[in-house]
Amino acid sequence: MRNLFSSSPSYARRMLFLSVIAGVLLLVDTTTQWLKPARSWIAELTIPIFSVALLPRWVNETVNEFADAANLKEKSKLQEVELLILKGRLQRMADLSAENSRLRTLLNATEILQHSVLVAELTGVSPDPLSHTIIINRGKDYKVFEGQAVLDADGLMGQVIEVYSTSSKVLLISDSSHALPVQVLRNGMRSIAEGYGDFRHLALRYVSTIADIKVGDQLVSSGLGGRYPAGYPVGIVASVDTISGNPYLAVDIKPSAQIDQSRYLLLVSQTVEKFGASKNAR
Amino acid sequence: MPDKNYSLYFYSTISLFMALLLQITPVFGSTVYWRPQFLLLVVSYWLLKKQRQYGIAFAWLAGMLLDIFSGQMLGRYAITFSFCAYILILLNKRFYHFGLLPQAFLVFLLVLLNQLLLASISLLYRTDWSIVMLIAPAITSALIWPPLSLLMNRLPKGGRLNQDNLFENQG
Numbered sequence: 001m002r003n004l005f006s007s008s009p010s011y012a013r014r015m016l017f018l019s020v021i022a023g024v025l026l027l028v029d030t031t032t033q034w035l036k037p038a039r040s041w042i043a044e045l046t047i048p049i050f051s052v053a054l055l056p057r058w059v060n061e062t063v064n065e066f067a068d069a070a071n072l073k074e075k076s077k078l079q080e081v082e083l084l085i086l087k088g089r090l091q092r093m094a095d096l097s098a099e100n101s102r103l104r105t106l107l108n109a110t111e112i113l114q115h116s117v118l119v120a121e122l123t124g125v126s127p128d129p130l131s132h133t134i135i136i137n138r139g140k141d142y143k144v145f146e147g148q149a150v151l152d153a154d155g156l157m158g159q160v161i162e163v164y165s166t167s168s169k170v171l172l173i174s175d176s177s178h179a180l181p182v183q184v185l186r187n188g189m190r191s192i193a194e195g196y197g198d199f200r201h202l203a204l205r206y207v208s209t210i211a212d213i214k215v216g217d218q219l220v221s222s223g224l225g226g227r228y229p230a231g232y233p234v235g236i237v238a239s240v241d242t243i244s245g246n247p248y249l250a251v252d253i254k255p256s257a258q259i260d261q262s263r264y265l266l267l268v269s270q271t272v273e274k275f276g277a278s279k280n281a282r
Numbered sequence: 283m284p285d286k287n288y289s290l291y292f293y294s295t296i297s298l299f300m301a302l303l304l305q306i307t308p309v310f311g312s313t314v315y316w317r318p319q320f321l322l323l324v325v326s327y328w329l330l331k332k333q334r335q336y337g338i339a340f341a342w343l344a345g346m347l348l349d350i351f352s353g354q355m356l357g358r359y360a361i362t363f364s365f366c367a368y369i370l371i372l373l374n375k376r377f378y379h380f381g382l383l384p385q386a387f388l389v390f391l392l393v394l395l396n397q398l399l400l401a402s403i404s405l406l407y408r409t410d411w412s413i414v415m416l417i418a419p420a421i422t423s424a425l426i427w428p429p430l431s432l433l434m435n436r437l438p439k440g441g442r443l444n445q446d447n448l449f450e451n452q453g
Contacts, residue, residue: 012368026361030355057307129317130404133353
């Protein structure tokens with residue numbers, strides 16, 4: 001029975017000691033940048049285990065995809081049609097961008113933005129329900145930089161917040177610490193879309209009750225703030241409600257990107273080209 | 283009996299690893315709020331079963347591991363896990379007198395305590411904790427505790443949770 005009495009205070013002391021160590025780490029981590037290099041190589045170490053954790057999901061997806069041949073055939077047919085449509089649009093695009101650059105010269109705009117993309121694959125998802133961050137398999141080796149915009153096939157998904165040597169961490173637009181300048185495609189009205197910790201919803205804050213916004217309006221990134229490139233789809237207005245006593249509308253947005261499902265992502269980088277240089281490229 | 287301990291460490295490492303995988307496997311939508319605290323449950327199991335081998339430092343290390351994987355605020359799970367471990371060690375002598383259902387209730391309280399601590403630490407820089415995030419993991423953890431502890435009793439290092447450590451702790 002000796003340890004019933006003698007060891008209890010030592011447990012308390014041990015608990016306090018370890019908690020203080022963790023607490024100091026916590027404060028250093030949240031208030032300073034000192035742990036950043038350590039974080040970088042820790043992130044490298046966690047990647048294999050993250051990919052093991054992702055296995056069941058990939059297996060499930062692959063099995064679903066290849067389970068029946070009919071489904072696969074139909075999918076490939078659909079993709080062929082989609083490709084044809086996109087190619088058709090692309091032909092028009094060449095014409096439009098030529099026209100656009102002519103008009104920009106008329107307006108005395110001196111530079112043109114060229115967007116290039118890099119394909120990345122999802123390798124990890126944060127286990128914390130409050131932090132909507134993911135890990136992707138491109139890092140310094142592919143010249144990924146902090147603040148780079150991340151897309152999936154349907155729309156904007158987030159931005160890179162930490163870059164490691166072969167991977168990087170992406171903050172999703174649905175994270176509750178994330179806000180993104182947008183505009184309504186129909187009339188150019190500017191606003192800010194905020195995440196609130198739900199993968200399937202974003203909210204527009206401080207939209208006046210007399211603002212011209214309707215259900216079904218398409219929202220695109222406005223490019224203000226300098227982080228995101230302009231013109232990428234963000235979402236569609238799903239509902240607009242007036243709340244009595246509230247001077248602002250409650251606007252609910254359904255994100256275009258499949259934020260919690262996409263596996264392959266695009267990293268966009270924009271390079272500014274002077275007009276003289278871009279003429280030769282065309 | 284060093285070889286016996288090796289197999290014990292082997293099984294505990296494997297079970298911790300499985301719990302970590304369950305904890306970081308991505309799930310769709312808001313189901314993520316209802317994910318039980320697998321790692322805390324497995325840590326609690328080993329703490330209750332082998333109090334001589336596993337103490338607060340073990341819980342602290344497991345918490346640190348989860349911190350590394352959750353990727354933000356390094357050290358908060360370490361704090362909450364070591365506090366929960368401390369509470370468990372204080373309760374240990376009582377815990378094995380209970381059946382599975384009262385144990386599940388205690389697990390509910392323990393995970394709730396863990397979530398409350400996590401929320402209060404997270405207040406350092408974000409305030410968007412909701413009541414669901416406090417209670418949902420506690421409920422699912424309590425539900426999963428009986429099958430989990432029965433399953434882990436089946437490990438070759440076996441024996442029932444309740445009687446085994448009664449004798450070991452007094453040695």
